[in-house]
Amino acid sequence: DAGVTQSPTHLIKTRGQQVTLRCSPKSGHDTVSWYQQALGQGPQFIFQYYEEEERQRGNFPDRFSGHQFPNYSSELNVNALLLGDSALYLCASSLTLGEQFFGPGTRLTVL
Amino acid sequence: QKEVEQDPGPLSVPEGAIVSLNCTYSNSAFQYFMWYRQYSRKGPELLMYTYSSGNKEDGRFTAQVDKSSKYISLFIRDSQPSDSATYLCAMSPNFNKFYFGSGTKLNVKP
Numbered sequence: 215d216a217g218v219t220q221s222p223t224h225l226i227k228t229r230g231q232q233v234t235l236r237c238s239p240k241s242g243h244d245t246v247s248w249y250q251q252a253l254g255q256g257p258q259f260i261f262q263y264y265e266e267e268e269r270q271r272g273n274f275p276d277r278f279s280g281h282q283f284p285n286y287s288s289e290l291n292v293n294a295l296l297l298g299d300s301a302l303y304l305c306a307s308s309l310t311l312g313e314q315f316f317g318p319g320t321r322l323t324v325l
Numbered sequence: 326q327k328e329v330e331q332d333p334g335p336l337s338v339p340e341g342a343i344v345s346l347n348c349t350y351s352n353s354a355f356q357y358f359m360w361y362r363q364y365s366r367k368g369p370e371l372l373m374y375t376y377s378s379g380n381k382e383d384g385r386f387t388a389q390v391d392k393s394s395k396y397i398s399l400f401i402r403d404s405q406p407s408d409s410a411t412y413l414c415a416m417s418p419n420f421n422k423f424y425f426g427s428g429t430k431l432n433v434k435p
Binding site: 218247249254255256257258259262269270272302304308310311312313314315316317318319321 | 329331333359361366367368369370371374413415419420421422423424425426427428
């Protein structure tokens, strides 16, 4: 049984560009959450998707948007990239109300 | 004030020692408490999950929650060099939004 998978593993972008990160949840899970983890910090909650709707959102600007597909996979989009957006982006999946299991993350570097 | 406070360490102990990791929080609505282990440049791995107050044991790991003091702990018995990692506490009022501590870096010396 594959766990949570994310792609790509690493990504390098320049300021002002846009990026799309992808996540496939653990088999049987219907909820996907996205986190940003800066170096030396804990994960910061970006948003959570359930039934293709954004259910909850953290303190992130509208440049951060997402989508959930009917097969429960999800995308995170970040527009107008800033240097400060450089971080490890983590996807976590869960059942509707349950513990979250994380993927390996996508390391984004903005130059 | 942060929602969740966690001492960043680093914490260095000899192999075989008992390790105590702690977090405090300010939001009395938190009901679900989790501990994750994160190796360098990897995603967090769920270790323990506890609902409300009480203790939970799983092998060498014991999680404790004291809601009256807004304090949670993770104990690791017979620590091993392979336990060297960053330990993150996380909590949530409703499983819709999770709040993480900044992580404690643990080093277990052989």
